[in-house]
Amino acid sequence: MNSVPPPLGDEAIDREWQLQERALREERERAGIAGAGARLLRYRLVAGQLLVPVGQTPAAESVRTSALEIERLLARKRRAAARLEFIFIAAFVVAFGVCTVAAVAFFGTVWAPARAALSAAVSNPWLLALLGCAGLSQLIAGATRMRAAPRASAAQ
């Protein structure tokens, strides 16, 4: 972050800028005013006034209160978002279940030959073992994710 701002474009203006900067520097260093020209002195008064703290900074003890308030508010928002997410997922699962039951009720007889073929395939023990392993690994991954989520929200 060392880029230097461009000069103001006129020698007299740039000299005036240098005077303003000198005034600021000397005010920060609390340099004496002996030998300073009137214009520099005026700029030092301006710089001095600009170094006076602004308004009333919040008291130190209220910082802790503010931090706690903000963290509590954010925790409430996160819980509300998690509840909303649960409601949407539950509604989706229920809707999916209802649609499945309706589909079976309407098209069950049409699917009967296909069900018979599926039963024959599923009786193969190797196929059963493969499906079992795939299902188990998905369950373990899901359980790991769910264990991690409550731990994160409990830390709030």
Next chain:
Amino acid sequence: MNGDRGLVDAVLAREPGAFERLLREHQGLVWHIVYRMVRNPDDAHDLSQETFLRVHQKLRQYRYESALKTWIGRVAYSIALRHLERQRTVLGTEVLDEELRLEPEADGDAFDVTQAIAEEERSGRLNAAIAALAPLPRTLLTLYHLDDVSIPDIAEITGLPAGTIKSHLFRARLRLRELLETSMGAPT
């Protein structure tokens, strides 16, 4: 930047007291930006709270491309700016095209400004003059003088070009000096 990284990681890991430390380290800068922009203490308090709330929510998006202080300052500035825009307050972003007339300092111009007017009265007049500036130059002056933020960092906070910022600072300080002289009846 290492200090920033440690603090950010602590806040994201929700270590006790980490966010309070972040707030404590940056509340001065946020307060200065917001208060200078909106001037009302109650509004400034609410907007400062909103700033830190936003900082906490968006901290995962901070990519260490600038100092944390600059990133937080940018959040504060954008929140204050939106507040002023809602109120349709003139920000003073445009650098006026008026011609600058700089009189050379006369030889022997030893007008003693320190004694021409009582310090308290002088301070009061300058304070009033600073408060009367448009929100943007007023805020730039505070960032540059009081918070010692460099012009490139101010450019990051405000999104304005460095040349524009320098021009605002120059004109505002010139104006304040001239107002000081006028109020004291000093020759300019």
